[in-house]
Amino acid sequence: MERLTPRAGIGQIAPHKPVRAPHGGRPFIDLSLSHNAIGPSPRAITAYRQAASNLHRYPDSEHTMLRAAIARRHDIALDHITCSNGSDEMIQLVAEAYAGPGDEVLFHQYGYHGFAKAARLVGATPVVAAERDLTVDVEALVELAGDKTRIVFLANPNNPTGSYVPVEQVQRLRADLPAHTLLVLDSAYAEYVRRNNYDPGFGLVDDHDNVLMVRTFSKSHGLAGLRVGWAYGPPAIIETLDRVRPAYNVGLAAQAAATAALGDEEHEAATLAHNDECGAWLAHELRAMGVRVYPSVCNFLLIRVPPDPAMSVATLQRHLWDHGILVKSLTSYNLPDCLRITIGTEEENHALVAALREVLD
Ligand SMILES: Cc1ncc(COP(=O)(O)O)c(C=O)c1O
Structure with a gap:
């Protein structure tokens, strides 16, 4: 009997895998998805x-x-x-x-x-x-x-x-x-x-x-x-x-x-002002740590991690994860030494920078 199979091409689609949150219901900061930092209107x-x-x-x-x-x-x-x-x-x-x-x-x-x-x-x-x-x-x-x-x-x-x-x-x-x-x-x-x-x-x-x-x-x-x-x-x-x-x-x-x-144009204006201000701050702090930050016109930053055998992207992502911070690795885009980091709230951005300083400064 012929086996049941999906249409051609479907097998090449990978199911979506979200970045895993820390266990045990601990609070975490999700900078892995391009969420609006200030929330809904x-x-x-x-x-x-x-x-x-x-x-x-x-x-x-x-x-x-x-x-x-x-x-x-x-x-x-x-x-x-x-x-x-x-x-x-x-x-x-x-x-x-x-x-x-x-x-x-x-x-x-x-x-x-x-x-x-x-x-x-x-x-x-x-x-x-x-x-x-x-x-x-x-x-x-x-x-x-x-x-x-x-x-x-x-x-x-x-x-x-x-x-x-x-x-x-x-x-x-x-x-x-x-x-x-x-x-x-x-x-x-x-x-x-x-x-x-x-x-x-x-x-x-x-x-x-x-x-x-x-x-x-x-x-x-x-x-x-x-x-x-x-x-x-x-x-x-x-x-x-x-x-x-x-x-x-x-x-x-x-x-x-x-x-x-x-x-709600007021909310939209606040969203954009937040992004401009916090994005510039975050990019500046990351560059000061020797990280390459690509110019971004969006609500996230693409960073390239400096080559260091002791600190691969995976290690860095794991370190952030241990601090309850989720960021997106880009291996699926064939950018294995890059991370995408969403511009979060002021508090979230400070937590991210502090966690990165522990290993990059
Ligand atoms: C460039 C681009 N297009 C489309 C989408 C899909 O967005 P949504 O389905 O949430 O409208 C995304 C989501 O990240 C995106 O980055």
Whole structure:
């Protein structure tokens, strides 16, 4: 009898493994995931609580209030927006809608791991363009784009590198890609970027029928636990994604909280100010210990640990773990001497620096 097997490609997807927390319910500091350091907006919490008495109801399958809030906030049209269960789901929906066996899905070397997963999930071939100095090389992407390339994913800025691609280069990328290739701009960290030559993608979407921008409420809005993402694109692409997605993909409380979060510009400003200030402090302290800190426009820092046989990344991670501090190693990205550290609260950042000083100073 033939054995039961999953579709081709599924076996190459590694199940997600979170960084393990210390045993015994000890308090710990989690800097391994790109959480919002100051937490969710108080307005989102209120809306979430108010949704509790309606939890027996299905959520709005058209995300009406949420899309209206997004449209108002960004001055964009409703039929250009759809929502998802985190932006991770949107990345998968795009792959399901536009790629399949025999097709290629192109992305960059240290690109967000969701891109490779989405390609494999639909049986397409992931194609990877080399980066330069942990930064996307637009020309390398163009060189690898061909007849079979259905999707190009560009995380801008990128996780885990924290680097970004200036808007002129993204425009050039679109111009040099084949017309049949959908360019997906994953702008998960857009709000954090303080650079004049950065654009999350609104203009590119407006100017082309083959560009989609993907956004999330997980980072600057602090709602990672609720899973809300959205996309801005030409109505034909949005309508396609609406056909593919599960009808009730964004929960009722999640829609309510995300809608409220969008109205809390004070919380968002506080998030960004915290990130600017604490990120600069943390980078300075780490550099003073001889650690290489890559420039980051996100809410995390990528660090390279100085070569020292007595202090490998694994040893360092273990040392931090013993202090109840979780950070992310990047062996799965083939960056074995690097760690990704999220910018935490002031207290968390001080605890991290103190623990690192014990072994690095
Ligand atoms: C670049 C990038 N894209 C997408 C995501 C997915 O985020 P979420 O599914 O929480 O919206 C992440 C999460 O870390 C990310 O870093």
